[in-house]
Amino acid sequence: AAPPDPGPGLENGLDPDQDPDEDLDDEVDASRLERFMRDRRRAQSLPAYPAELLERVPEEEEGRKRVKFADALGLNLASVKHFSALEEPQIPTKVLSRHRSFPPPQDFLCHGLKSVPDTDRLVSCFPEPRDADRRVRDLRVCLEKVSVTQFDVRGQIRALSGGGEAGVREVGVRYTFNEWLSHVDAQALPVSAEPPPGLVGQRFAFTVYTPPVMDPSSAVHFAVFLRSDDGEFWDNNQGHNYTLRYRCMPGNEGFVSAAFHAT
Structure with a gap:
């Protein structure tokens, strides 16, 4: 039996007026969206795709202000730094050197346990x-x-x-x-x-x-x-x-x- 006729105006199952790259673009967009959502859920301490915030606005849109929220791009609204009492602070060397360059006057120091400030x-x-x-x-x-x-x-x-x-x-x-x-x-x-x-x-x-x-x-x-x-x-x-x-x-x-x- 002969294969079914695709009908007038159709060649290889495609509409001649339809750009063959459109379906490919849709598949790419869907793949990118799926990967974006997966990475967004996974982003906790490090936001997903932080470079997207720095993307340059197209020239045709430069005259118009656009607002994007960080959480809409998978970024955290705030970063949190946890400090532990068991960790020694990392003090820059230049800070320590400047501190040593101004020693406190000896008159204000209490030497040993026998001397206490006047009251x-x-x-x-x-x-x-x-x-x-x-x-x-x-x-x-x-x-x-x-x-x-x-x-x-x-x-x-x-x-x-x-x-x-x-x-x-x-x-x-x-x-x-x-x-x-x-x-x-x-x-x-x-x-x-x-x-x-x-x-x-x-x-x-x-x-x-x-x-x-x-x-x-x-x-x-x-x-x-x-x-x-x-x-x-x-x-x-x-x-x-x-x-x-x-x-x-x-x-x-x-x-x-x-x-x-x-x-």
Whole structure:
């Protein structure tokens, strides 16, 4: 039997008006699209075909702006660098050489463990209290001693009431951090230790916690008081108040007791 007639106008199964290269171009485009999509799914850390972003726009399209998004071309919108604490950083040699060319001054270095930087500390601006027996007889209450640490101020008060210790109702300290714009009264507690024989009055202890951050020009002012059945009595350093101010002190001096700087 004769093969079927392809019909008029058809030769070898092809339309004479159809370009034979069109089918080939379609197959190439389909193959490229399939490979592009496969590589796009596979692209994680390295984008697929990054060079396509740099392709020059055809001359006939140079007059028209075209926008292409990176993810549409299989590229990642952001690159991520993961650092590990176990990896030593790679520092360029020129950076290290420049760092060595400017050594820090030796005056600012702490040599060994015996030297620490100087710090601002609260120090007493009044003479160390003395002769507590005489003062407590005259004032009925007096500051016996004070010590300053990095976080608080601790003191000891001697108090005496006219009818004996039984007449003492309250012993405490009044202090301010803002030049008496406001103040706080803190109660002092009796010292539990056995007093020495012949001690005049009774001992009380107080603690004032200082703010962790204070202005270098600020100060702590305080006075001690006694409230008893006979009335209220004060020891305010003869009207000048007891004052602690910030001063730069050597760092190797420990916070053991207050440093007294009479003014």
